[in-house]
Amino acid sequence: xxxxxxxxxxxxxxxxxxxxxxxxxxxxxxxIYANLIVHDGxxxxxxxxxxxxxxxxxDAWDTANGG
Amino acid sequence: MxxxxxxxxNMLTGATPVANGGxxxxxxxxxxxxxxxxxxxxxxxxxxxxxxxxxxWERDDTYGNGVSNGMTESSGIFTFPSTGFWLVTxxxxxxxxxxxxxxxxxxxxxxxxGGTGYSDAAFGYTNLDGSGExxxxxxxxxxxxxxxxxxxxxxxxxxxxxxxxxQTDTNQNASYAIFQRLGDT
Numbered sequence: 001x002x003x004x005x006x007x008x009x010x011x012x013x014x015x016x017x018x019x020x021x022x023x024x025x026x027x028x029x030x031x032i033y034a035n036l037i038v039h040d041g042x043x044x045x046x047x048x049x050x051x052x053x054x055x056x057x058x059d060a061w062d063t064a065n066g067g
Numbered sequence: 068m069x070x071x072x073x074x075x076x077n078m079l080t081g082a083t084p085v086a087n088g089g090x091x092x093x094x095x096x097x098x099x100x101x102x103x104x105x106x107x108x109x110x111x112x113x114x115x116x117x118x119x120x121x122x123x124w125e126r127d128d129t130y131g132n133g134v135s136n137g138m139t140e141s142s143g144i145f146t147f148p149s150t151g152f153w154l155v156t157x158x159x160x161x162x163x164x165x166x167x168x169x170x171x172x173x174x175x176x177x178x179x180x181g182g183t184g185y186s187d188a189a190f191g192y193t194n195l196d197g198s199g200e201x202x203x204x205x206x207x208x209x210x211x212x213x214x215x216x217x218x219x220x221x222x223x224x225x226x227x228x229x230x231x232x233x234q235t236d237t238n239q240n241a242s243y244a245i246f247q248r249l250g251d252t
Contacts, residue, residue: 004199004201011111011112012112014112015112015113015114015232016114019113019114019115019116019229020113020114020115020117021111021113021117021120021121021122021123022113023111024110024111024122024123025110025111025123028110028111028123028125028237029237029238031237039122
């Protein structure tokens with residue numbers, strides 16, 4: 001996914017993992033990995049998968065925007 | 068001649084509003100205490116068709132929500148605290164994926180049988196032309212809530228290619244619903 005705004009949070013990656021409202025946060029005001037919860041009983045990405053996934057999105061955004 | 072007394076009751080026809088000395092209205096007016104407004108918003112982004120939007124709702128908790136006689140929410144199903152005319156407004160913020168020229172649909176769904184079945188009560192379309200496209204859809208419906216135990220409201224979103232994103236925020240309103248009690252039924 002390429003956006004107008006550069007991805008900046010692991011949530012930008014999480015929405016690409018699978019569709020629907022499969023994840024949420026125990027504290028929505030503090031969206032850190034430790035507060036990530038899974039609603040649908042599916043697998044929870046590791047923290048590394050989240051940070052790597054975000055990095056990939058950012059790299060794609062940079063490429064698409066002449067970075 | 069100076070008037071010292073006006074016989075309002077005999078000069079008017081129809082019902083006359085009654086006040087109890089200025090501290091609280093008692094009849095004939097829209098009673099201030101019966102008004103209500105409550106805002107709920109979604110706190111986590113998601114992608115794809117969702118029927119209904121069940122998760123990550125929170126009551127607006129910034130800059131005053133104005134809650135008075137608030138709604139009850141459970142797994143995306145909203146119930147009303149009192150009968151009356153209620154205005155339901157849904158504002159959803161969407162963004163596109165790779166699909167070109169796709170429609171994105173937002174619905175307000177209403178149940179009058181305690182959630183056994185839902186019908187579309189309002190809908191709105193917007194169009195997204197691929198990634199990097201953003202659009203907002205706002206729809207409204209006035210409901211005559213005659214039975215709080217049987218009226219339910221939920222929201223659904225879908226798109227032509229099931230790839231749209233719903234954008235949300237927990238510190239400001241992005242995709243959210245407002246429930247406003249207008250008056251007695």
